[in-house]
Amino acid sequence: MKIQSIIAIAALLITLPTQARGTADSTNVQSVVDEVIWVVGDEAILKSDVETMRIQGQQEGMRWKGDPDCAIPEQIAVQKLYLHQAAIDSIEVTEAEISAGIEQQIEYMISVIGSREKLEEYQKKSMNQIRSELRESFRDRQMIQSMQRQLVKDITVTPADVRRYFEHLPQDSIPFVPTEVEVQIIAQTPRVDQEEINRVKDELRDYTDRVNRGETSFQTLARLYSEDPGTARRGGELGYTGRGTLDQSFANVAFNLTDPKKVSKIVESEFGFHIIQLIDKRGDKVNVRHILRKPVVSQEAIDKALARLDSIRSDIREGKFSFEAGASMISDDKDTRNNNGLMANATQNGRTSRFQLQDLPPEVARAVDTLKVGDISEPFQMINARGKTVCVIAKLKSRSEGHKATITEDFQVMKDVVLEKRRQEKLHEWVVNKIKATYVRVNDRYKDCQFEYQGWIK
Known part of the structure; x- marks a missing residue:
């Protein structure tokens, strides 16, 4: 089973x-x-x-x-x-x-x-x-x-195990591999106006003052105002978490809290701005609650980022530099910048650069679905995995149409079948x-x- x-x-x-x-x-x-x-x-x-x-x-x-x-x-x-x-x-x-x-x-x-x-x-x-x-x-x-x-x-399974398994597998039982693509991206993060950052910080300071004055609880404010959907309903509680799984700036403050009655200073992370309250420490893990607020990006800033990406796209198409060089030097996306912009797909059997279209972010999937290999999309905006608005151009690096698996082309797929x-x-x-x-x-x-x-x- x-x-x-x-x-x-x-x-x-x-x-x-x-x-x-x-x-x-x-x-x-x-x-x-x-x-x-x-x-x-x-x-x-x-x-x-x-x-x-x-x-x-x-x-x-x-x-x-x-x-x-x-x-x-x-x-x-x-x-x-x-x-x-x-x-x-x-x-x-x-x-x-x-x-x-x-x-x-x-x-x-x-x-x-x-x-x-x-x-x-x-x-x-x-x-x-x-x-x-x-x-x-x-x-x-x-x-x-x-x-x-x-x-x-x-x-575990060895390459020999995989070959032996498929040598004796009936033709009609060989798995079908859906269409898969490899995608590279260059991302630009629109700049947030300082006025908007100040507005968010003022909100967080007000929350801290209300808790300190005893007007309300941190949990109530988290449920009402936190923009972290995974924790807001729990009053902002993260649960016992190790340092390595947290944003470094967030972890530095969370692990240094000692008084559960106090609220931390404002912390900026890759997700936005936070205030944090200690619940408990247990060994090398800490349990805190937090309130996250995200500054709103203006349409003007988005339009500027899209325009810059359109210019980058033109320069690449004119041969001034390669997409890979642009991804390494210009892109704001830290997950792909060090890999020439190539997106990685984390699966239960490890990481791969191949995606089925439904496994890509929907905006990326729509952008590359009609591209030919080597083509670059028009600039578009999306919300990234950290909940931030980013602007992106995408290049279709490769496309493998749906087919019956073969040892030479789809060894990893076949290995996953045998492993399962x-x-x-x-x-x-x-x-x-x-x-x-x-x-x-x-x-x-x-x-x-x-x-x-x-x-x-x-």
């Missing part, structure tokens, strides 16, 4: 967790006379758990492998095996990871149902109640992912062995099921 399948199944338990406990949110689940149908270790699986997953699976259009009456309780049981092992191995997930996952799920639910108000009406709960009830399920989901990554982290297969085999073997070593009791009506894993019936 694929890692993604386990994760997807875990997600199904997230959107309606209280229904599995027999609350009044679902008449279908409520009408079930609850009973224990499986026991895995010291964990019980209830009939209502299965019905909840079934209902949500229908809503999501999910297809179960085999008979759903057998597949659903089996998948819940597999989750419990992973969670049990995660507890033994002391696998931990941070509050920040859990909170971020909850917010993503809530945003998805809102996008489906239409608004926060409609979601609250449908669930018959406030947003705070919904978040609270999602917490345990999301923690389990993160634990399962972490446990699976731990189990397969040492698996080895990982799934490892996880399958682990589950089977875990079943053998775990107390399992299955209701008699499930004993004729054709399960994916052997050993449930003892």
Whole structure:
């Protein structure tokens, strides 16, 4: 069973967790006379758990492998095996990871149902109640992912393994490689007016004064005004974080805070301007809350940056210098400047310069989709990964049309296929062995099921 399948199944338990406990949110689940149908270790699986997953699976259009009456309780049981092992191995997930996952799920639910108000009406709960009830399920989901990554982290494949695998693979089973492109960019960051910077700093000073006077809390102001969507809903809290994962200027201030009652000086980072408040320190990690404010770039500044890029584009096309030289000497994009402007795609198997169009920022994808190899786009503006407005020209360095994979052209794709297969085999073997070593009791009506894993019936 694929890692993604386990994760997807875990997600199904997230959107309606209280229904599995027999609350009044679902008449279908409520009408079930609850009973224990499986026991895995010291964990019980209830009939209502299965019905909840079934209902949500229908809503999501999910297809179960085999008979759903057998597949659903089996998948819940597999989750419990992973969670049990995660507890033994002391696998931990941070509050920040859990909170971020909850917010993503809530945003998805809102996008489906239409608004926060409609979601609250449908669930018959406030947003705070919904978040609270999602917490345990999301923690389990993160634990399962972490446990699976731990189990397969040492698996590797050699070039010989890849060649042997594909030598015996039927022609109709060879993977199809979608169209991929390599893209170089030159970016210019429009200058922010000093008046706008002063305005933002004055706002942050006002927030600090209000906290110091006791008029309101830092958390309340973060929820109302912070422009960091990942933390604003949590009152600005980052969760326990190491120095290396933070912007250096931000980290220098955050790790030097000592008094939780005080608010830091204003800090400028690559994301904007912040004020920070200490929550706690634990070893080499710190937990702080912050308020981020981003100065607004004027249209005049954007137009100037676009005009400069248009001039750079003309100079490159006239042969005054190469795109690569321009990217190295002129571009403001620090992620690509030292690589001749070449964009990098971070995947679960490492970094590559190849992108499928849907994996590029949408503005970049639109700009290069109709270009020929070697062409340079018109200047355009976009929001970069740090939330800042930037202006860009893009060059299509290479384009590989969709095709069946070959060893010579697509070795990395084929290696990823073999690696994923080895990982799934490892996880399958682990589950089977875990079943053998775990107390399992299955209701008699499930004993004729054709399960994916052997050993449930003892």
